[in-house]
Amino acid sequence: MKFGGTSVQDAEAFARVAEIVESQKDLSPIVVTSAMSKVTDALIYAFETAKKGDSQTAFASLDPHFERHAQVSQNLTGEEQQKSFLIELNLAKEELFDLLLRAERRSLPLSMLKDAIISYGEQLSSRLLAEVCKAKNLNARQIDSRRLIVTDDEYGAATPVWNETENLVKLELEPLIEADEITILGGFIAASRSGETTTLGRGGSDYSAALVGAALQAREIQIWTDVTGVLTCDPRVCSEARTIGTLSYEEASELAYFGAKVLHPKTIQPAVDFSIPVRVCNSHEPREKGTMILPSSAETARKVKSIAHKTGITILRISSARMLGSYGFMAALFQVFERYRTVIDVISTSEVSVALTLDNTASLENIINDLKRLGAVEVEADHAVVCVVGEGLRESSGLAAKIFSTLEDINISLISHGASSVNMTFVVKEEKVGEVIKRLHNEFFQEI
Ligand code: ASP
Ligand code: MG
Helix, strand or coil, rough: ECCHHHHHHCHHHHHCCCCHHCCCHHCEEEECCCCCCCCHHHHHHHHHHHHCCHHHHHCCCCHHHHHHHHHHHHCCCCHHHHHHHHHHHHHHHHHHHHHHHHHCCCCCCCHHHHHHHHCCHHHHHHHHHHHHHHHCCCCEEEEHHCCCCCCCCCCCCCCCHHHHHHHHHHHHHHHHHHHHCEEECCCEEEECCCCCEEECCCHHHHHHHHHHHHHHHCCCCCEECCCCCCCCCCCCCCCCCCCCCEEHHHHHHHHCCCCCCCCCCCHHHHHHHHHCEEEECCCCCCCCCCCCCCCCCCCCCCCCEEEEEEEEEEEEECCCCCCCCCCHHHHHHHHHHHHHCCEEEEEEEEEEEEEECCCCCCCHHHHHHHHHHCCCEEEEEEEEECCCCCCCCCCCCCCCHHHHHCCCCCCCCEEEECCCCCCEEEEEHHHHHHHHHHHHHHHHHCCC
């Protein structure tokens, strides 16, 4: 059971989580928690401030967050527990003060210090959650995830070493499960082989949960958040959005890529490797089933499962007669994007031209300059990608016709279809995207 930052944002939220854990205590859950909301950001800010030479201000800026932790402990745990948590909190403060000072003086590599500093969010939230569960008479115990998850030493985005992690997780946690103890782990944090603290990248707690779940071959990995599962479209754009019952791993990764609020494909890879179901559920509505993400999911009658979209997209069109009947052109083109570490989202090609989309335009000037060596370049900003997802989309006839006839009077700037069997992607002007989503949603989901 993994709980995200907003699911542990304050005392009320902690109480809800403890209740959810209690309701599943007979299933021997392992609990993974994120830092309290905004804490990781605050720790990063403190690190940056210290790095600039002001560790005092950096340390002071964390005060309100220390206070939030103390508040939760005061509201939800007994006196003895409060005392012991305060001792823990004060220790964390001292250590953080020292680390921030080191960042100011650069007495250790900065990337190493940064991970050490931001790990306190999860170190504290997991300790606190264990205390809150104990106060509810649950047989809970915090275990330091850095003893379980082994990574390389790529600070900030470390890669787990699977075999060692699997062994350690089994060795440490199986006896606790056997003894009916509920283990509480901080997500996101891990340690390198040499024992230095590392982190798995922003949002990495999902990844931690999937790793631990896979190592233990869990029955199910639950990702608890503040929306009820994965929705048929963005509810801010179309209020008719509703929860999708089941999705395949492939459908979920297409959706994640195109901006739907779903798990990042990389984070559920360990679950995919062991075919473990992932359930996305809402800590405010614990009785709702949420969305199940499974190895494969049945096609639904209407084929379309969800409509994702992403705004702030720029289209680049490169045309060159040199492309005609020649090889190596695409390789040269892709090299430009590699050089500037820029991700291409959607791509479509004809004999003499290539159209593609970017959402990161930080290096746009440079990219355009380099592309000009290959051909004429046109740039169109302010677009949006729309991604219609559903198992069997490629094979079903008439679906493209249905999609595009719904959008008859709207100009489609680019279409990509066929690379994946589960999606149909196209690009429209950003100002039209709300209308597009509403019409499609109405067309495909209206009568349930
Ligand atoms: N606390 C970390 C972050 O904010 C990890 C997570 O929440 O999953 O990125
Ligand atoms: Mg998160």
